[in-house]
Amino acid sequence: MTFRANAGEVTCVVGPNGAGKTTTLRVAAGIITNYQGEVMVAGTTPGKARTEGKVAYLPEEAYPYERLTGYENLQFYATLYARGDEERAAKMVERGALLSALGEALHRRTSEYSRGMKRRLLIARTLMTEAPLSILDEPTSGLDIESSVRVRRTIRDAPSSGGP
Secondary structure, three states, X not given: OOOOOOOOOOOOOOOOOOOOHXXXXXXXXXXXXXXXXXXXEOOEOHHHHHHOOOEEEEOOOOOXXXXXXXXXXXXXHHHHHHOOOHHHHHHHHHHHHHHHOOHHHHHOEHHHOOHHHHHHHHHHHHHOOOOOEEEEOOOOXXXXXXXXXXXXXXXXXXXXXXXX
């Protein structure tokens, strides 16, 4: 498999079940480190890119911390990604809140969220980091048509970090 994903573009990996799509995404995200071939992410190997914050990854099966509110979930992940830079973390949370489009629901525990609301929060959590590469594995899986369209628009309209 050969492909290139450029900054500011949405690139999709399409294929039948079992073709290796998720495995490919996990290699690009730096989660799988034992592979054959050459993979470069933002000018470096995937594992290094991940530790340097150049990759944000959302697996298909991901869930927010349900004892936290949506806002607290965003704060938690922003703190991890910002690595002590409080101003950067605050900007990430603000961006995540806008991307999620959950409004006042952000102040409710995520255990009260619908599946679509949880997915929107998780996608916002991933995109808010402005990593040069955001990998979303099956971002609309299990969503109704309206939620699926909303998620696709969020991904399409999310401003690029302008990174490599």
